[in-house]
Amino acid sequence: MHIPSKASDEIRNIVAKYRNYPGAAIPILQEIQNKLGYVSPEFILQVAGLTGLKASELYGITTFYSQFRLEPLGENHIQICHGTACHLAGAERITEALEIETGTECGTTGKDGKFTLEKVACMGCCSLAPVISVNGKIFGKLTPDKAKRLIRRLQKNSREKGGV
Amino acid sequence: MANLKYRIKVALASCSIAAGAEDVFAGLSRELASVGKEEFLLQPTGCLGMCYCEPTVEITTAGGERYIYGYVGAKDVKLLVEQHLLSDKPVDDLLVFSPRGHKEMENYFNKQVRIALKNCGVIQPESIDSYIEAEGYTGIKKALQKPADRIIADLKEAGLRGRGGAGFPTYLKLQLTREAEGKRKYVVCNADEGDPGAFMDRSILESDPHSVIEGMLLCAYAIGAEHGYIYCRAEYPLAVQRLRLAITQAEAYQLLGNNILGSGFNFHIEIREGAGAFVCGEETALLMSIEGRRGMPRFRPPYPAEKGLFNAPTCINNVETLANIPRIISGGPEVFNRYGTETSKGTKVFALAGKINRGGLVEIPMGMTIDELVFHIGGGISTGNDFKAIQTGGPSGGCIPAALKDTPVDYESLTKIGAIIGAGHLCCAISMNSAFTITL
Numbered sequence: 180m181h182i183p184s185k186a187s188d189e190i191r192n193i194v195a196k197y198r199n200y201p202g203a204a205i206p207i208l209q210e211i212q213n214k215l216g217y218v219s220p221e222f223i224l225q226v227a228g229l230t231g232l233k234a235s236e237l238y239g240i241t242t243f244y245s246q247f248r249l250e251p252l253g254e255n256h257i258q259i260c261h262g263t264a265c266h267l268a269g270a271e272r273i274t275e276a277l278e279i280e281t282g283t284e285c286g287t288t289g290k291d292g293k294f295t296l297e298k299v300a301c302m303g304c305c306s307l308a309p310v311i312s313v314n315g316k317i318f319g320k321l322t323p324d325k326a327k328r329l330i331r332r333l334q335k336n337s338r339e340k341g342g343v
Numbered sequence: 344m345a346n347l348k349y350r351i352k353v354a355l356a357s358c359s360i361a362a363g364a365e366d367v368f369a370g371l372s373r374e375l376a377s378v379g380k381e382e383f384l385l386q387p388t389g390c391l392g393m394c395y396c397e398p399t400v401e402i403t404t405a406g407g408e409r410y411i412y413g414y415v416g417a418k419d420v421k422l423l424v425e426q427h428l429l430s431d432k433p434v435d436d437l438l439v440f441s442p443r444g445h446k447e448m449e450n451y452f453n454k455q456v457r458i459a460l461k462n463c464g465v466i467q468p469e470s471i472d473s474y475i476e477a478e479g480y481t482g483i484k485k486a487l488q489k490p491a492d493r494i495i496a497d498l499k500e501a502g503l504r505g506r507g508g509a510g511f512p513t514y515l516k517l518q519l520t521r522e523a524e525g526k527r528k529y530v531v532c533n534a535d536e537g538d539p540g541a542f543m544d545r546s547i548l549e550s551d552p553h554s555v556i557e558g559m560l561l562c563a564y565a566i567g568a569e570h571g572y573i574y575c576r577a578e579y580p581l582a583v584q585r586l587r588l589a590i591t592q593a594e595a596y597q598l599l600g601n602n603i604l605g606s607g608f609n610f611h612i613e614i615r616e617g618a619g620a621f622v623c624g625e626e627t628a629l630l631m632s633i634e635g636r637r638g639m640p641r642f643r644p645p646y647p648a649e650k651g652l653f654n655a656p657t658c659i660n661n662v663e664t665l666a667n668i669p670r671i672i673s674g675g676p677e678v679f680n681r682y683g684t685e686t687s688k689g690t691k692v693f694a695l696a697g698k699i700n701r702g703g704l705v706e707i708p709m710g711m712t713i714d715e716l717v718f719h720i721g722g723g724i725s726t727g728n729d730f731k732a733i734q735t736g737g738p739s740g741g742c743i744p745a746a747l748k749d750t751p752v753d754y755e756s757l758t759k760i761g762a763i764i765g766a767g768h769l770c771c772a773i774s775m776n777s778a779f780t781i782t783l
Contacts, residue, residue: 201653202635205618236636243637244618246577262539263734263770264696300621302578303542304358305694305768306394306702315580317361 186225189214194229204232204240208247217248245299253288253295255333257281258312262301268308269323274298276323277311280330293337294330348382349428351375352401354464356390356549357581358542363416364398370420371400383428389550391464392704396439401464402427413439450719451701456682456690459506459543459666460706463550468585471592474553480598482669483560487606494565494672495521501676502688503668507533507661508736508765510687510754513668516658519648521566523656528568530559530610531633531652531659534575534582535617537624538737540768543692544662546704548575548582551666552589556599556612558665561672562658563610571610572652574629576617586614626659661766663692683709687753697734697770700725707752714748716769736765 186194193210197203207226212218218241227234241247257277261270274285277296283289285296304310307319311326318329353359353368368387375385393399396413400423403409410433412423419437426432433441440448457463467473474480486494499514520528532555536544548555559571575583590612593599601609615633623629628638630652651657667689671679679689687709693716695702700722707716713733717723724730730745741762743750750756757764 202615202633204635205632206615206635209616209618239637240618240635244620246617246619263737263768264540266539267697267770299578300537300619301539301541302357303536303545304361305540305542305696305770306358307361307397308696310361317357319358319361 186229190222190225191229194226203230204237205244208237208241212247217251219249250288253283253292254337255294256297256312256314257294258297258299258302259285260300260302260304260308260310260312261298262305262308264305264308265301265310270309272323273309273311273321273326276326277330280327293334346382347384348405349384350403351383351385351428352388352403352464353385354389354391354397354399354401355387356546357579358390358394359397359399360581362397366417367398367400367415367420370417371424374420374424378424378429386467387469388465389463389468390546390704392460392546392706393439393701394703395701399439402433408442409440410438410442411440412437447722451705451722454707454711454715454720455705456708457706458670458679458682458690459547459554459663459692460704461551461670462554463546463704466551468550468552469588471553471589471596474551478673479553479669480557482672483557483564483598484604486561486564486672487604487608491565491567492521494561497672497676498668501671501679502683503664503671503679504687504754505661506663506667506691506767508538508739508763510764513660513664516648516660517562517565519646520568520656520658523649525656527570527653527655528566529652529655529657530563530566530568530571531630531647531657532559532571532573532665533624533626533629533659533661534573534579535624535629536579536662536766537576537621538766538768540694540696540734540737540770541766542694543704543767545579545582547662547666547692548579549585552582552585553593554666554669555586555662556589556593558660558668559612560598560603560610561668562660562665564608566656566658568658569609569611571612572633573612573614574617574623574633575614576623577619583614583616590614630657630659663767684751684753684755686755691752691764692767693752694768695721696768698725698728699723709753710751712749712751713743716752717748734770735768736763737768739763740765 197207208218211222223237224234259274278285281294283294283296285298288295304317309321310317310319355364371385375383398415400412400415422434426434462477466477495514495517503513504510617623620638623632623638625640628640632638647657647659683689690706690708692706694704705720732742732744734742743762747760
């Protein structure tokens with residue numbers, strides 16, 4: 180069995196904010212993900228140790244809700260909307276183009292850690308379908324070509340920043 | 344401001360920001376600062392609903408004439424300022440609506456009745472004063488002077504039914520929660536708008552967050568609750584941000600917190616962000632999620648009105664329903680029930696998407712036909728092909744073939760032909776194939 184190491188100060192501070200807070204489990208895990216980028220099994224054990232909540236229950240929450248990630252994100256986080264309007268407007272073709280251009284399978288992070296591709300439910304920008312979100316910014320009325328150009332731009336920026 | 348000549352509004356909601364509205368707003372701020380005239384007032388607003396031609400800029404004259412520019416880019420800003428504002432010559436090429444001309448848009452505006460969307464694209468979403476100027480918070484002020492059950496009586500007379508899909512009478516939900524045994528009661532706003540194609544709730548939250556807060560206040564006063572939660576989905580970061588700001592502002596104005604407006608009535612609102620689970624739009628799953636658990640729907644009864652959040656009586660309503668409540672309480676039931684059909688009163692917001700010319704948000708009186716909605720308001724099919732079908736109600740809804748286009752849009756008529764209104768999303772298809780893929 181894995182024995183959890185001492186809880187990190189960051190996690191300790193987050194948990195402390197939610198004392199006497201009904202239904203705190205989800206907000207705690209959300210804040211951990213916001214600050215640390217993901218919720219690893221290790222973090223879950225730390226939260227369990229500090230709150231008295233069952234680790235199995237916390238693990239159940241992180242795997243039930245699609246927002247939680249058990250692994251760190253790539254440098255660029257791309258979410259592809261698959262709502263009705265985007266589906267009709269060709270979300271599958273956009274996904275395919277993004278997969279080819281980034282060399283990353285949708286639902287995973289590429290080996291080089293540059294891109295994470297994720298399929299998401301409706302983002303509520305249906306009139307701009309098909310849309311994707313790149314690091315939180317929404318791009319609409321995409322075509323496979325536009326999507327590829329967007330990726331090339333991100334790759335270029337990343338090289339200029341001293342990456343690759 | 345007596346010498347105000349033009350008011351310039353730029354819609355800043357998720358859709359318009361994605362289309363580049365922030366650059367347009369920044370450009371206008373710079374240009375107007377360099378012009379330096381006090382007779383021009385630039386304001387950020389929420390969504391006007393004309394998503395198809397975002398970014399939009401609306402210029403209103405002192406006399407109230409509206410000029411709406413569409414597809415505005417940062418490069419057009421200089422032209423708008425120099426030509427329209429400084430030389431009083433509207434820029435015809437960019438206009439999508441003006442007091443003269445644009446006959447094709449008359450139906451779009453004239454056939455809509457905006458009650459839930461009254462303030463959207465009109466007021467400044469990040470300013471409580473702007474909401475108050477538009478008669479905001481008069482509903483709760485009026486209600487606090489009278490017995491709490493007056494709210495329920497007014498909603499009954501108005502005939503408001505839940506806008507989240509099921510169409511349950513709102514007054515009855517309140518009455519059952521009011522009558523339920525329990526010291527502690529809750530008001531919950533379901534802002535987990537998950538059905539693909541529906542974005543009216545996002546738009547209301549981003550454009551007019553105080554209406555939702557006032558709606559919750561009225562529910563809380565009616566049932567005797569002191570605590571409320573807004574459960575908003577994680578995919579709507581701007582909505583969450585504007586709600587947080589609105590709550591802080593309302594607290595500073597003593598409209599939330601303890602002893603609201605000196606009445607002795609207390610009400611507190613907390614926001615809970617969803618974590619990406621479509622099923623949490625279902626009310627019992629949503630309540631479990633607020634409790635910090637996996638959101639798994641349970642059988643009803645007991646209904647949330649008897650045993651809801653933390654096992655206490657809970658009144659849970661969706662965003663559009665809540666936004667209608669302050670209008671009904673401040674203006675009286677007749678502002679709402681003079682529209683609609685015998686059993687489906689009032690108006691309903693629809694999100695038009697798919698192969699339609701004027702995709703976006705519209706609010707229509709219940710009972711308008713599908714044909715009027717798609718062609719008169721939506722402007723018809725965008726590809727020039729024949730209109731084949733519409734999909735309404737999201738995953739649990741149905742596909743309606745063009746042959747049934749004269750069906751009135753109301754709860755009963757759509758149910759009769761095997762579809763539902765749902766949350767009010769309507770996706771137009773030109774080929775039956777694509778329409779069927781989405782229902783499978």
